[in-house]
Amino acid sequence: MQPAHRLIEEIVSSSRIPSARRRREVLRELQAHVEDAISSGVTERLAVDNLGDPREIASHFAWVYRKERAVLRLSVFLLSTIAVAGSIAAIVMAMKAGIAIGFGVPLPRIFSPRHTLIEAIDILSTAAAYVGLLSLEKLFDRRHFPKSAALLALIFAALAAVFSMAGRPWKFLLFGLVAGIFLRTIQVLLKNQAARIVVVPACFGAIGLISLRPLTVASWVVTGLGYLAMTHLAVRVDRALFKGLQQL
Amino acid sequence: MDIDREFLKGSVSLLLLNLLSRGAMYGYEIFQEASRRSAQAFEFKEGTLYPALHQLEKKGLIQSEWRTGENGRERKYYALTPKGRKSARDYEKQWQHLTGAVNAVLGSE
Numbered sequence: 219m220q221p222a223h224r225l226i227e228e229i230v231s232s233s234r235i236p237s238a239r240r241r242r243e244v245l246r247e248l249q250a251h252v253e254d255a256i257s258s259g260v261t262e263r264l265a266v267d268n269l270g271d272p273r274e275i276a277s278h279f280a281w282v283y284r285k286e287r288a289v290l291r292l293s294v295f296l297l298s299t300i301a302v303a304g305s306i307a308a309i310v311m312a313m314k315a316g317i318a319i320g321f322g323v324p325l326p327r328i329f330s331p332r333h334t335l336i337e338a339i340d341i342l343s344t345a346a347a348y349v350g351l352l353s354l355e356k357l358f359d360r361r362h363f364p365k366s367a368a369l370l371a372l373i374f375a376a377l378a379a380v381f382s383m384a385g386r387p388w389k390f391l392l393f394g395l396v397a398g399i400f401l402r403t404i405q406v407l408l409k410n411q412a413a414r415i416v417v418v419p420a421c422f423g424a425i426g427l428i429s430l431r432p433l434t435v436a437s438w439v440v441t442g443l444g445y446l447a448m449t450h451l452a453v454r455v456d457r458a459l460f461k462g463l464q465q466l
Numbered sequence: 467m468d469i470d471r472e473f474l475k476g477s478v479s480l481l482l483l484n485l486l487s488r489g490a491m492y493g494y495e496i497f498q499e500a501s502r503r504s505a506q507a508f509e510f511k512e513g514t515l516y517p518a519l520h521q522l523e524k525k526g527l528i529q530s531e532w533r534t535g536e537n538g539r540e541r542k543y544y545a546l547t548p549k550g551r552k553s554a555r556d557y558e559k560q561w562q563h564l565t566g567a568v569n570a571v572l573g574s575e
Contacts, residue, residue: 250492251494251513254492270514272513281517
């Protein structure tokens with residue numbers, strides 16, 4: 219059953235069926251089919267030939283389970299975004315509290331409800347853009363980063379248009395999109411982690427330079443460090459959730 | 467005679483539902499029965515049968531269960547659901563109507 223087993227493994231592994239339980243079931247079913255063929259007098263080689271092109275069978279299965287795959291991807295995206303944004307918001311806020319104390323600034327000034335809300339929305343938007351990029355990249359076989367960035371820009375533009383028409387704030391979406399694409403670009407282009415640790419906070423700190431206030435610069439540097447941590451966390455959370463949800 | 471795969475594609479659901487309307491069957495049995503009844507006219511690749519069965523199951527037209535046969539081997543049996551039984555009748559009517567219309571056109575020359 220060696221060639222048959224290899225062929226069946228190939229079919230199942232490239233079928234992109236999202237549920238691990240369902241993949242195991244397809245494996246069992248195809249194995250039972252080959253066993254039936256062999257026990258009816260067909261040679262293993264012929265049974266394998268009769269089964270057909272593994273890529274064609276896998277692509278048929280992929281088409282049948284396309285909706286489940288989309289639901290899984292969307293669920294992973296939503297859960298990852300919430301988990302990553304929540305963690306990073308907590309880290310950034312804690313670091314900013316430390317800076318405020320260091321600069322002798324009263325905490326209520328840093329954590330005014332309006333400012334905290336804007337910051338939280340910016341972090342959520344950036345996390346959504348970054349995790350969204352990771353998810354969209356899996357849709358493409360080649361040139362996945364530019365294609366997913368373009369698709370994400372279209373999605374965010376549509377969302378911004380809807381928010382704008384509904385009279386809701388939409389600029390945070392633009393911030394999130396730019397920050398998300400910037401972070402992913404840095405991650406793709408700069409393979410050296412030490413270089414990323416320097417470049418990302420420096421770029422975010424440069425935004426703070428506009429105000430010419432040390433506290434604001436420090437606050438942006440901290441934001442940059444938080445986002446850098448997010449890029450590490452998001453990849454792991456995305457992978458773990460994807461694997462975990464596949465087992466359900 | 468080789469049958470164009472495009473012709474076959476549209477009729478796979480009809481064939482599978484019709485075969486299963488006579489009782490629960492497992493994959494290899496379905497394939498053999500289709501080949502036997504069509505006098506080997508349907509020489510489609512056996513592996514493509516399973517995505518088609520899974521698609522029908524997802525639509526709620528058939529249901530499956532694993533059963534252990536007399537030889538101790540496990541097989542997944544497929545059977546029609548009430549919805550599938552109705553679809554089988556509907557598809558058959560549509561097919562009769564279509565083939566009647568096509569034959570009328572072909573015979574009118």
